Structure formats: structure tokens, C-alpha cells
Amino acid sequence: MHGLRRELLERQIEELGLPLTTIELPEQPTMDEYNNLMEQIVIKLKRQGYTHSGFGDIFLEDLRNYREKQLAHFSIKCCFPIWKRDSKELITEFIKLGFKAIVICIKSDLLDASFVGREIDANFIADLPANVDPCGENGEFHTFVMMVQYLKIQSLYYRRKKLQRIS
Secondary structure, eight states: OOSOOHHHHHHHHHHHTOOOOOOOOOSSOOHHHHHHHHHHHHHHHHHTTOOEEEOOOOSOHHHHHHHHHHHHTTTOEEEOTTTTOOHHHHHHHHHHTTEEEEEEEEBTTTSOGGGTTOBOSHHHHHHSOTTSOTTOTTSSEEEEEEEEGGGTEEOOOOOOSOOOBOO
16 A cells, blocks of 8 residues: 555564454455445454454544444444654654654655655654654655564664655
8 A cells, every 4th residue: 555565464463473364355345335344354353353443543533433333333443552652752752662663655735755764763754844744644654664672672673665645
């Protein structure tokens, strides 16, 4: 969806020791297609005993409401552990905790191609235009976490052709 190679996702999940369930979406799914595929997976996970779903949303009320409404139908509780946290503080904490991530996709009307492939660090944050959220909360950019120091996880370093999402 955001230009991330599947094998990197699989390797990352394997290193964390977590089960992986994916939803295979068509290239440009309609909301009906998306909702139907999501429903099939949620039913499967519910049968496996899952009761909660976690999200990294920070302040997008409409997205949170959508998630809660969709999952309430299945009695799945939504958890938003970083809800309403300050984006600048979050990204600064992320860096200080030793996480390493790179930008894999940008919204080209907000960021130029030079941002693709950059590591998330203090220089990256300083270079962001004022209208771009430091965590990319509005879809301005997407990242891949390639190292989590305190868990001793080092995923394959991600380098490939630069991708830009055309708005």
C-alpha cells in the first residue's frame, strides 16, 4: 500500500515473534470492497479469540470514529495508546528511544522526492515544511521501522527505487 516490500514486513513480524494477518486489497479498492474484506478478517480474528485492536492514530477524529464504529459491530475494543499526544514530542521520543525508521512514501504535493529514503532524525524533523505533521499523521509520509534498539531487532535495511504518492 505504501511501497513497503512484503518480505520486509514478514521479516519484521517474525523478529518480533508476532502472528501476521494481512488483508489483500485490490489496487484501488472502493469503500465497499475495503469494508467487506475487513469484515472477513475481523470475523476470522474474532473466532481466534481476539478482543482488542490497537491503532497508532494521534488526532484524526474521523478516522478514530470510523474504526470504533466498524469494530463495535464485532465487539472489538479499539485502543489508541498515543491519542492526543503532541506529534513533535512523540517523534522526538521515538528517536531518543533508539528507533530507526526511513521514509518510504511521500505525498508529492507536500514534500519533494528528496524526503524519500531519509532516516527519521532531528535533521529530518527540522527540514519538514511547517504544514507537515512531524509524525505524518495526515498521510504526508509513511515510514518503515528498521531498527528497535531496546528489542535488539534489526530488520533488513530498506533501499529501493524512490516512491512518491501523487495527490
